[in-house]
Amino acid sequence: MGIFSFFNKEKKETLDKGLSKTKESVFSKITKAIAGKSKVDDDVLDNLEEVLITSDVGVDTTLKIIDRIEKRVARDKYVTTQELTTLLRDEIASLLTENNTEDAEEFALPEGKKPYVIMVVGVNGVGKTTTIGKLAYQFKKAGKKVYLGAADTFRAAAVEQLVIWSERVGVPIVKQNMGSDPASVAFDTLNSAKANDADAVIIDTAGRLHNKINLMNELTKIKNVMKKVVPDAPHEILLVLDGSTGQNAFEQAKQFTTATEVNALAVTKLDGTAKGGVVIGISDHFRIPVKYIGLGEGMEDLQVFRKREFVNSLFGE
Ligand SMILES: Nc1nc2c(ncn2[C@@H]2O[C@H](COP(=O)(O)OP(=O)(O)OP(=O)(O)O)[C@@H](O)[C@H]2O)c(=O)[nH]1
Numbered sequence: 128m129g130i131f132s133f134f135n136k137e138k139k140e141t142l143d144k145g146l147s148k149t150k151e152s153v154f155s156k157i158t159k160a161i162a163g164k165s166k167v168d169d170d171v172l173d174n175l176e177e178v179l180i181t182s183d184v185g186v187d188t189t190l191k192i193i194d195r196i197e198k199r200v201a202r203d204k205y206v207t208t209q210e211l212t213t214l215l216r217d218e219i220a221s222l223l224t225e226n227n228t229e230d231a232e233e234f235a236l237p238e239g240k241k242p243y244v245i246m247v248v249g250v251n252g253v254g255k256t257t258t259i260g261k262l263a264y265q266f267k268k269a270g271k272k273v274y275l276g277a278a279d280t281f282r283a284a285a286v287e288q289l290v291i292w293s294e295r296v297g298v299p300i301v302k303q304n305m306g307s308d309p310a311s312v313a314f315d316t317l318n319s320a321k322a323n324d325a326d327a328v329i330i331d332t333a334g335r336l337h338n339k340i341n342l343m344n345e346l347t348k349i350k351n352v353m354k355k356v357v358p359d360a361p362h363e364i365l366l367v368l369d370g371s372t373g374q375n376a377f378e379q380a381k382q383f384t385t386a387t388e389v390n391a392l393a394v395t396k397l398d399g400t401a402k403g404g405v406v407i408g409i410s411d412h413f414r415i416p417v418k419y420i421g422l423g424e425g426m427e428d429l430q431v432f433r434k435r436e437f438v439n440s441l442f443g444e
């Protein structure tokens with residue numbers, strides 16, 4: 128493997144395996160959609176539209192994809208149904224890469240921001256804490272010094288869960304007792320990280336408070352307190368979405384992105400679900416990059432989202 132082959136065999140296997148349920152479901156639907164047809168015609172396109180919508184791609188993105196395929200079919204005159212998946216793969220990959228954000232670099236931290244501060248947000252149970260553990264593992268593996276901050280003080284087990292991850296990965300954690308002020312935990316974490324010349328800080332937050340307004344106010348408070356230690360922190364507000372909830376993940380993204388300044392997305396639990404198509408819709412719809420995808424519960428099961436690799440894995444042979 129050359130130095131540029133970041134996307135190695137092992138990662139491809141994890142991705143293929145993780146997306147296998149979505150893939151099986153999409154393929155069986157496509158097979159039905161083209162049954163008895165040799166040529167891509169209006170009927171096939173209608174059926175295909177339904178396939179994409181029922182695969183959680185989302186209506187807007189589905190219409191864009193269908194439109195591209197229609198144009199392609201008109202241009203190429205005769206397109207066989209056998210060519211359809213190749214066509215889909217090409218057009219979806221082009222759609223995502225043309226009018227959207229760049230793929231993130233492989234777990235790289237940007238230059239000149241030290242410590243680079245990531246605040247992780249999202250509703251309860253989506254996989255925030257797990258994603259933090261996996262991210263810490265990757266940064267550490269890349270030789271970076273990472274600090275974790277247990278600012279989810281709302282739930283008793285939340286701090287313990289992050290402690291377990293910090294031990295598993297071997298990175299320091301800053302915590303206080305359950306019920307303490309999350310902003311104060313964030314403040315302490317940034318101070319420790321700065322004093323110890325850390326490269327990255329990852330802050331866990333609560334997914335559930337008494338109500339939504341409280342939650343948003345608390346996130347704002349945490350952000351403001353961070354700035355007292357690192358003026359341009361948080362550099363990244365990473366919204367975690369549970370991909371297995373399909374369109375619900377899409378709705379959460381809409382709500383959170385209007386309420387807070389989210390600038391990165393992670394979609395988790397793509398393994399074990401047939402709703403992986405939602406990543407295509409989310410990636411197309413939001414001006415915010417999908418940076419990471421979760422493909423399992425293990426330490427290694429987080430990947431940088433690469434649009435073309437994702438589409439290739441989903442529609443590949
Ligand atoms: N299969 C699978 N499970 C995942 C993935 N990410 C997280 N999980 C599981 O989802 C469950 C919830 O994950 P947490 O990390 O605790 O979620 P959270 O957002 O921190 O939840 P709260 O702290 O309650 O807000 C755990 O059992 C995780 O192991 C993933 O990519 N794949």
Ligand SMILES: [Mg+2]
Nearest residue numbers: 255256279285
């Ligand atoms: Mg948590």
